[in-house]
Amino acid sequence: MSIVTTEQGFLARAGLDRLIDALRARDYAVIGPRVRDGAIVYGSIGAAADLPTGVRDAQSPGRYALEPSPLARQFAWANGPQALKPLVFRPRERLWASWRTPTGELHFGAAAEAIEPTAVIGVRACDLAALELQDRHFLREPFPDPAYRARRDALFLVAVHCTHPADTCFCASTGDGPEAESGFDLALHEIDDGFIVAAGSDVGAAVLAGLDLPAADQARMDAARAGVAAAAAAQSRALPSQDLRATLLERLESPHWDAVAERCLSCGNCTAVCPTCFCHAEFDEPASDGIVSEHYRQWDSCFTAGHSYLHGIVIRAETRARYRQWLTHKLAHWHDQYGRSGCVGCGRCISWCPVGIDLTAEVVALAGEGKA
Amino acid sequence: MTLHELPAPAEIVERTEESASIFTLHLRFVDPARQAAFRSSPGQFNMLGMHGVGEVPISISSDPDETGLIGHTIRAVGRVTHALATLRPGDRVGLRGPYGRGWPLQEAEGGDVVLVTGGLGCAPVVSVIDYIMRRRARFGRLVIIQGVKHAEDLIWRQRYEAWACAPDTQVWLAADVGGPHWAWDVGPVTVLLDHAEFDHSKAHALMCGPEPMMKAVAERLLADGMPPERVWLSMERNMHCAVGHCGHCQLGPLFVCRDGPVFPYPVLAPWLRHRSL
Numbered sequence: 174m175s176i177v178t179t180e181q182g183f184l185a186r187a188g189l190d191r192l193i194d195a196l197r198a199r200d201y202a203v204i205g206p207r208v209r210d211g212a213i214v215y216g217s218i219g220a221a222a223d224l225p226t227g228v229r230d231a232q233s234p235g236r237y238a239l240e241p242s243p244l245a246r247q248f249a250w251a252n253g254p255q256a257l258k259p260l261v262f263r264p265r266e267r268l269w270a271s272w273r274t275p276t277g278e279l280h281f282g283a284a285a286e287a288i289e290p291t292a293v294i295g296v297r298a299c300d301l302a303a304l305e306l307q308d309r310h311f312l313r314e315p316f317p318d319p320a321y322r323a324r325r326d327a328l329f330l331v332a333v334h335c336t337h338p339a340d341t342c343f344c345a346s347t348g349d350g351p352e353a354e355s356g357f358d359l360a361l362h363e364i365d366d367g368f369i370v371a372a373g374s375d376v377g378a379a380v381l382a383g384l385d386l387p388a389a390d391q392a393r394m395d396a397a398r399a400g401v402a403a404a405a406a407a408q409s410r411a412l413p414s415q416d417l418r419a420t421l422l423e424r425l426e427s428p429h430w431d432a433v434a435e436r437c438l439s440c441g442n443c444t445a446v447c448p449t450c451f452c453h454a455e456f457d458e459p460a461s462d463g464i465v466s467e468h469y470r471q472w473d474s475c476f477t478a479g480h481s482y483l484h485g486i487v488i489r490a491e492t493r494a495r496y497r498q499w500l501t502h503k504l505a506h507w508h509d510q511y512g513r514s515g516c517v518g519c520g521r522c523i524s525w526c527p528v529g530i531d532l533t534a535e536v537v538a539l540a541g542e543g544k545a
Numbered sequence: 546m547t548l549h550e551l552p553a554p555a556e557i558v559e560r561t562e563e564s565a566s567i568f569t570l571h572l573r574f575v576d577p578a579r580q581a582a583f584r585s586s587p588g589q590f591n592m593l594g595m596h597g598v599g600e601v602p603i604s605i606s607s608d609p610d611e612t613g614l615i616g617h618t619i620r621a622v623g624r625v626t627h628a629l630a631t632l633r634p635g636d637r638v639g640l641r642g643p644y645g646r647g648w649p650l651q652e653a654e655g656g657d658v659v660l661v662t663g664g665l666g667c668a669p670v671v672s673v674i675d676y677i678m679r680r681r682a683r684f685g686r687l688v689i690i691q692g693v694k695h696a697e698d699l700i701w702r703q704r705y706e707a708w709a710c711a712p713d714t715q716v717w718l719a720a721d722v723g724g725p726h727w728a729w730d731v732g733p734v735t736v737l738l739d740h741a742e743f744d745h746s747k748a749h750a751l752m753c754g755p756e757p758m759m760k761a762v763a764e765r766l767l768a769d770g771m772p773p774e775r776v777w778l779s780m781e782r783n784m785h786c787a788v789g790h791c792g793h794c795q796l797g798p799l800f801v802c803r804d805g806p807v808f809p810y811p812v813l814a815p816w817l818r819h820r821s822l
């Protein structure tokens with residue numbers, strides 16, 4: 174693993190505000206990790222002091238909690254529930270409005286949205302990989318989504334390579350982390366006394382040049398490399414392979430799906446936190462005036478009955494079939510649809526499952542059951 | 546910023562009552578340029594939107610070469626389709642499409658065509674019959690096989706009787722449960738394949754209806770020597786977006802809205818084997 178570009182510089186910890194100011198000077202709204210309601214989520218960042226210093230997350234199946242940390246670092250934690258997904262694929266979004274005139278004419282108008290250039294600080298490698306997967310889905314020809322495109326193009330991404338993975342993380346096994354390799358404008362290695370900043374795009378290089386940083390010395394470079402290597406080594410979970418297509422599709426009738434269904438509540442939390450899940454529902458909301466109706470799309474989950482409803486029948490009526498759909502879509506059919514697994518190893522579905530179902534353990538159990 | 550897939554207003558020019566719950570809307574885009582630019586092939590579908598209620602996928606039942614009106618034959622089953630059933634000439638709906646991949650009618654030219662439908666009248670297949678009847682010389686024998694549950698479920702009885710008299714055309718009907726005026730077979734659709742005469746090696750089979758019926762017929766045709774890639778099925782799944790984004794229509798690796806709804810049997814076979822996919 175290496176730092177992606179040769180253009181790099183050392184930013185002392187006290188100088189982090191210079192980076193934030195430089196982004197703001199380029200008219201970006203700056204957002205980054207903030208502690209809110211007991212979790213680290215993205216919010217508006219005015220200064221480096223807003224970043225979550227002195228806390229870290231404790232995660233395990235079915236559990237996420239913040240705890241005090243003695244480290245004087247801003248990024249010594251692993252991802253909270255929120256990924257980049259809501260910034261590009263909105264949880265709820267108006268697609269169009271229709272209205273009827275008194276003479277019975279019907280008109281349609283596209284939803285207009287002012288899109289603000291946004292810089293995101295603290296993006297993790299797994300979430301960059303997930304964003305790239307969402308790009309493959311939403312920007313696919315012949316119907317690339319223009320709203321997604323516009324919001325995507327307005328993003329400036331400042332990655333921070335992971336040094337403190339959670340117990341639930343397994344990005345090393347999916348090949349998506351802990352070091353961000355591409356997809357960012359700037360990437361930071363956090364070390365004891367500050368950051369090594371590298372550029373990953375032309376606009377990132379321009380911001381970096383403007384900061385006029387001294388080159389990082391060898392000792393700091395070594396510390397950075399050691400930090401991500403230790404993060405990879407610290408991960409205790411893993412998927413057994415980056416291509417589980419055959420393994421899972423040979424086991425579509427395994428009794429193990431029933432065993433998971435005995436625990437799974439079909440609540441859909443896993444799909445809500447997953448940074449690659451793209452399912453959504455569309456529906457009309459008529460205004461009370463009876464004239465205007467708005468057409469929305471909103472995140473949906475394959476764990477709902479409505480997801481597979483056809484008048485009179487629900488195709489995936491049982492939890493067994495829904496969990497099978499989620500896992501085989503994520504780990505098998507994504508290969509057919511988008512050329513790789515749909516899982517980036519972020520571990521969110523493990524931490525945020527109310528009953529602590531762990532997909533890595535379920536895959537291992539399924540594989541052990543033999544083909545069925 | 547605009548969205549590609551904005552519906553456009555279309556006016557109901559004509560409405561045909563097909564049965565107590567089935568009706569056909571003949572539509573025309575309000576914008577003449579949009580109407581002139583509309584091109585579809587049999588088996589494709591549109592999203593039909595009822596203002597303030599919602600959108601549903603409905604097959605295009607009109608002939609693609611007749612650019613005058615766009616036909617949709619609809620069975621009122623639920624919220625949106627019941628609302629569509631109230632529409633009268635002059636009323637307007639939102640229309641976007643056409644979407645999906647239709648029947649392989651060009652590939653089927655020169656050989657026999659076997660159409661198998663189950664359930665209550667299948668609009669996607671009726672449009673194929675009309676299509677072939679208008680271009681009769683280009684196709685070999687036409688075999689129309691339709692299965693219904695109860696004798697009284699058969700709609701378009703006169704049309705079946707008229708087709709039965711057309712040259713080189715066979716009509717075979719079966720009801721699971723017959724009745725006093727049912728002159729045709731009683732039993733599953735597959736029994737009709739015993740009567741049908743066509744050249745398995747050169748025919749294309751096109752079917753739509755309940756999945757277990759299509760699966761049983763496909764297996765029977767394969768056993769009789771029909772090459773699997775000549776057997777085509779039209780699939781139905783819940784659909785919201787029609788453009789491969791919302792995920793609702795997935796069947797294994799397939800997005801039915803984008804990759805189908807019509808698929809050759811080998812593409813579907815691995816997934817039809819399993820229940821509740």
Ligand SMILES: Cc1cc2nc3c(=O)[nH]c(=O)nc-3n(C[C@H](O)[C@H](O)[C@H](O)COP(=O)(O)OP(=O)(O)OC[C@H]3O[C@@H](n4cnc5c(N)ncnc54)[C@H](O)[C@@H]3O)c2cc1C
Nearest residue numbers: 483484601602603604619620623624625626668782783784
């Ligand atoms: C490719 C395709 C072509 C079709 N062509 C025709 C046709 O030519 N004529 C016809 O009468 N019907 C057709 N259907 C079925 C038709 O779309 C459903 O009957 C209709 O969506 C039911 O909507 P509803 O609101 O009236 O029913 P409800 O039972 O109230 O359904 C509520 C919602 O569930 C979804 N839904 C329910 N059933 C279906 C279904 N079978 N397919 C897709 N989504 C569904 C829709 O979003 C619907 O609005 C087709 C379906 C597909 C997928």
Ligand code: SF4
Nearest residue numbers: 447516517519520522
């Ligand atoms: S499946 Fe779970 S671990 Fe994989 S990307 Fe989705 S939320 Fe993260």
Ligand code: SF4
Nearest residue numbers: 437438440441443526
């Ligand atoms: S696996 Fe867990 S989070 Fe996902 S639906 Fe089941 S109970 Fe909910």
Ligand code: FES
Nearest residue numbers: 787791792794802
């Ligand atoms: S209907 Fe939305 S993906 Fe097919």
